[in-house]
Amino acid sequence: MAPSSSKQKRLEAKAAKASRNASKAGSLKSTPAASIAGDTPAISANGSFADLNDAQAQMRKLNVATNRSANGVLVSDAKGRDIKIDQYTLSFHGRLLVEGAELSLNYGQRYGLLGENGSGKTTFLESLANRDVEIPDHIDIYLVQGAAEPEEITAVEYIVRSAKEKVERLEKLAEEMAVADDVDELALEMIYEELEEMDPSMFEAKAGAILSGLGFNKAMMAKPTKDMSGGWRMRVSLARALFIKPHLLLLDEPTSHLDLGAVVWLEAYLATYNHILILTSHSADFMDTVCTNMMDLTPKKKLVYYGGNYSTYLRTKADNEINQMKAYNKQQEEIAHIKKFIASAGTYANLVKQAKSKQKIIDKMEAAGLIEKVEQPRLLRFDFEEVKKLPPPIIAFSDVAFSYSGEKKDYLYKGLNFGIDMDSRIAIVGDNGTGKSTLLNLITGDLNPVEGTVQRHGQLKLAKYSQHSADQLPFDKSPVDHIQSKFAEKFPDKDLQFWRQCVGRFGLSGAHQTNPINMLSDGLRNRVCFAEIALEHPHVILLDEPTNHLDMASIDSLASAIKQFSGGVVIVSHDFRLISQVAEDLWEVKDKQVINLTKEDISIVDYKRTLQKRSQAQIEKAQLLSKNTTKGVA
CATH class of the missing domain: 3.40.50.300 (P-loop containing nucleotide triphosphate hydrolases)
Incomplete structure (x- = not known):
């Protein structure tokens, strides 16, 4: 859809709304945006588009199958670009993973999700993708999970089909919201902005540029997805997500099926992602380049936020723990000193009175919450058995x-x-x-x-x-x-x-x-x-x-x-x-x-530097294509 077309629709919608407000009679009544969920397509956990009714049915089946449950309170003023949910709680197979946490995601930020193996990072991403808690309808969510389906169509056709589905979905949602009496102007404006970013005439070229960055040559792009291995179809799924560019993009170990060259390219590409991104990754280098913030899913089942990339997180967390231990030791020394005085007060009336006063100090500390001792994670020590030496070459x-x-x-x-x-x-x-x-x-x-x-x-x-x-x-x-x-x-x-x-x-x-x-x-x-x-x-x-x-x-x-x-x-x-x-x-x-x-x-x-130069050239070529596209439709 060309920008001029969406701008024209916006003007027409505003004119229609003004006319409605002026006459307040005879105008067409439409279902308010807040209650059209049943007609609003969503994106399911594997990234495919579906009617939300179907997606909700699938979600319920998934929850029954996995025993995953979540709840939380959407903050009432979170109607724009940001997502904020209070008292977010998540469990899996009856095991509590997150309890009473604040989920706060700001538009334009890229979050690295941290946590020990088994802490629930993947379950957390699945919960968001399936909207286990309320998230506004105008926010589309995409979780890359699983490979693209094996079909007769090529990778480019596969991606373009999803892009066209998104355009159709946005156009339908915009039309329904524009004629509603209680339209959310900011949400509607966001939809029109998304439409203006897309130009169907350049879909194939832009899809090809992304696939090229992920390692596809022209021959691979021309192959049907049914003739690709699971690893290559995983790349198609990832390419589709990058092309669609959802409001909330969820990536669970996105580098798992990539070679070093594709990892470096994706690293540079995601560093410019300007919507909301949450990713898990085992690569410190990757998170250092991509992430603007870190989310730590702690052993205490909370989400703790840090500004900056992974290296900044390590420094900040270490400083915080040093300061926390200093405060903890100081408080414990104060408590020990007070308890010692209380124990030595004896039966003298004046000392007993002072002891009771001192006890009130401890009671107030406990009521306010004592400073916790920093719990160091249990050190892992992987160990392979000693073996008898064999003479070289073996x-x-x-x-x-x-x-x-x-x-x-x-x-x-x-x-x-x-x-x-x-x-x-x-x-x-x-x-x-x-x-x-x-x-x-x-x-x-x-x-x-x-x-x-x-x-x-x-x-x-x-x-x-x-x-x-x-x-x-x-x-x-x-x-x-x-x-x-x-x-x-x-x-x-x-x-x-x-x-x-x-x-x-x-x-x-x-x-x-x-x-x-x-x-x-x-x-x-x-x-x-x-x-x-x-x-x-x-x-x-x-x-x-x-x-x-x-x-x-x-x-x-x-x-x-x-x-x-x-x-x-x-x-x-x-x-x-x-x-x-x-x-x-x-x-x-x-x-x-x-x-x-x-x-x-x-x-x-040295090898990585070579790959970075190659990736930067590919991305600059794609950006030039995008600029030429914008000029061509301006």
Whole structure:
């Protein structure tokens, strides 16, 4: 819809309203905006548009299935761009996740949502997306959760279809609101502004620019989504969200299926998002670049807000805790001093009177709420078993070539020559589609070379974590039951305490050890996979995107465990922080080769700078396209 068209509609709507107000008779009555929910399309949890009646029915089914419930009070003056809900409470399977918190989201701000694995971050985002609490109808919400549907249409067509649906929805809502007697002028103005930002004649070009930034080439853009892998369809879902640009965008680990280049591009793109954004991420670098504010879902089930990015949050929180402990110690010393005086007052009348007066001081402190001691989170200590050293090289590639078809013209690799031993700490980087996961499968022997040889030590034990390892877990079993049943033959004489310790060393404690795996967060499920790997006693561990869904503490614990491990480690990761902590060799997969960047004195920091320059050029090209679009319709 062109800007001139929406401006004209706005003028017509205002003229109609003025005429109604003047005559107060014979005018068309329409359902007020506050009560047209049944006719107002919404966006469901997976990002698709649907009638709100259908969405509400789906939401009720979802709540029954998940036992998720939430309530809160929408602040009466929150009718504009901001969202504020008091006394927000959220529970999942009867477990309280958030209690009596203030949910305050300001337009134009980008919030990083923090919390331990299992604290309820994903459930919180799902609750907002499904409008478990009242959120004004004019605020559209989009949660990227799950891959785009496999259909006959291309990625560009898939995105454009959703964009056209949004235009139709906004036009219908604007028409209904404009003729209502109690129209919310600010909400209506926001709808018209959104319409003016959109130009259907440029939908395909703008969708292509976003897909290109997320790693799609022209051939991929032309493929039907049904012919794409789940990872690529996740990118389509993300691209659709960025294109639609909802009022409230919710991103749960948006980098999980991206390579480093796409992560850097998304980082730069989201840094300019000017509506409301809430995201979870395991990447400190990503949140430092994107976020303007942090929301901390604390162990006390509150939402605590901090201004600034993740690094600022760490500094501010540390300063606050130092000041809180100083105040706590001072208050405790004062209380101890008063109690000592009271205890020594004896039966002397004047001292007893003073003691009662002193006791009133303590009573007032308790009534006002005593300063709480800062509770330090329990330190996580991931730990992989010590293993016997094998003489190098334990894995050797000699003139290896590989293609899935077996044809030379389709070679993904050719002429690979390298070795891996038990001192190796290798990080593999490269664009999606270059063959990083394929290389890991050549190392394990799940794939065989078309030419050359891969030699492995006769006693070599390998263990591999992949992005889909957690999906293979038996969801009906508890972590303890699963680990015990899988390794019972290897450790026949071990008791229940041993199996609890096996999962406990990877941060699974209490009910998380005995609840069914389907009740665990994605991050906790990943920890079950790490516990499996530790019990395998491997000489070399292969980790394909191991940081997905892990919180910061877990990533740091994983990095420490990798550094202390007596065997070799090969990592494919888009997490710059993990790579910088553990990698001693940086390998880039490019042009059918594996290039050791470390030998060329290229660090992960240097590599990221190169990607940032490439991403900035892509974004500037997209911005130029957008400016030309605006000029063309002005």
